[in-house]
Amino acid sequence: MFSYFFDINLVVDLIQTIASIAVIIDCIEVLIERYQYTSRGIFSLEIIRMYKKWMLNRYLDLFFNFLFGYPNYILLIILQLVIGVLVISQIFINISMFLILFIFIILLLSHIRNHLGMSGSDQMQVIIFAGLLVFYLSPSNPIVQKTAIFFICFQSLLSYFMAGLAKLSSSAWKNGTAIKDIMNTESFGNKSFAKILIDKPFISKLVCWCVIIFECSFPVLIFTGLQTTFFLIILGILFHLSISIFMRFNSFFWSFIATYPALLYISVEIQNFIRSIS
């Protein structure tokens, strides 16, 4: 069952496929909201560039104005969408490195242009594609390739652990009001679920502590064996699925699930290492 995760190439295929789904979804959303990237939208380049240092350099300003203006930026997003589809379809498997490179560059450019409105999901995408790029840039060096996968795994573990620690230091999370209050907001919440949590505060407290324990234990349990890691990943998928359904953080689901094959691969490597020394 776990033999799939012994092959680093299959693991990378899985990571890039899931991460590309996140990219495609984000591209479609930008295309639906393309009006917001015109001079009359919230992401108007004319306004954004007033506060960017690049405008102090004439040539850089000309370059970014060309690249980020409307409709050129939208064309860039369409290009990213097409490349994302190509990565998933594996039609041009020989040039995977270039496809990953293009997605990575467009992700970075989007971060420069739209600093406002970016989220942790976008940051995780940059991390994943950086790791994938390093993997493809060193085709003959297994150490670098494993480091690239470890990098993705590490960032994923760090994200859960630090989020868990931050919640552990929060009275709102420890006394169980955080989930109830978040769910009660229009921005992040869900009216029906909020009603249940308000009516039954013990459920809110239980959910808060489940989230804290899950996030804090994530990096520890990966060392305890494949079965535990697999169980943890099932929990992770359910966790992100519920966030996606109740909080509408759709990209978080795909961006974070994309790191899970790296977790399984590193877990396999750890088990092999332990076996080799014992």
Next chain:
Amino acid sequence: MILTFNSFFIVILGIWMFLSIVAQFRSIKLINWINNKDPFSLIPSWTFFAPNPGVVDYQILYRDISDGHYTKWKIIFYRNNSIFHSILNPDKRRRKAIRDCCISILQIESNDPENKAILLSSSYIVLLNYIMTMPKDSLCKYRQFSIMRTFGYMTSKKSEVLFTSCFHKLPSD
């Protein structure tokens, strides 16, 4: 040459991982400096609704002066929340951008309510540009906006207006 190339990648990823750990401790001054110099947001800070989760909503309202009279306040709408948004959520970036601008404006204002520099802050200009492009009738000459804090679906707390801008001249058609 290839060895150097490979070592370079390992060092880069190593530095990235090290800075990612350090970046979780926001009290370290070096991290603020790095974040200011990081236009690609490469160094993450993972907290996810902690330690202080966002438990309020911010609404943007605007009104005009039309033919010498104030019009009614109008609210900025988003698409209705639905299960479909767990698959595709086009509003999320606009919603987050507006929320971030509101928080930033309110922070500047709470630090120094008399400071007119708020009018030149990026958050204010971004919101103002957005509000000024909302539909208007031909008699409207000036527009102002407000930031209102609301407390969710089920609450006994009343909404609060936390900030009101001055009137700005609407561009002529």
